[in-house]
């Protein structure tokens with residue numbers, strides 16, 4: 001594994017973890033799936049292992065990612081869903097041929113039906129996004145409070161008051177920024 005690639009931000013919700021493979025969209029964006037192999041790596045983490053990925057498939061994945069981001073953002077703001085984003089999400093959902101399989105241990109696995117498994121994996125992600133945006137799951141779509149991030153995330157906290165997409169990154173940075181700002185206000189501090 002090449003250390004030059006940015007780490008993944010791993011959340012518990014498939015669709016919004018996928019949109020988190022591009023972060024800091026309103027600052028200096030960080031692309032966390034810069035190569036087809038990194039998409040393969042990411043999919044494996046989420047139980048969607050595929051053998052290979054072409055750059056055309058990576059493009060499809062990124063198109064789906066940005067469509068989910070756009071639709072989830074609109075849903076969080078209670079605005080109309082962008083038609084083009086809805087179309088891409090539906091296309092990926094329809095073209096995926098993954099079947100949910102129940103293991104004897106009571107776990108869910110995905111079995112891919114297409115020769116090109118990446119499309120099947122993207123179909124699973126698209127279906128997950130549809131479930132969240134349609135409000136089928138217990139939680140609330142919200143936007144990260146960090147002005148450089150504004151990622152859509154799925155808040156499953158009991159109080160539904162989560163402010164950041166990720167406490168370890170955006171949440172911590174915000175705290176640090178507040179701390180530094182309060183220190184700068186001290187009259188004795190040299191400029």
Ligand SMILES: [Zn+2]
Pocket residue numbers: 144145146149150151164165166170
């Ligand atoms: Zn964030």
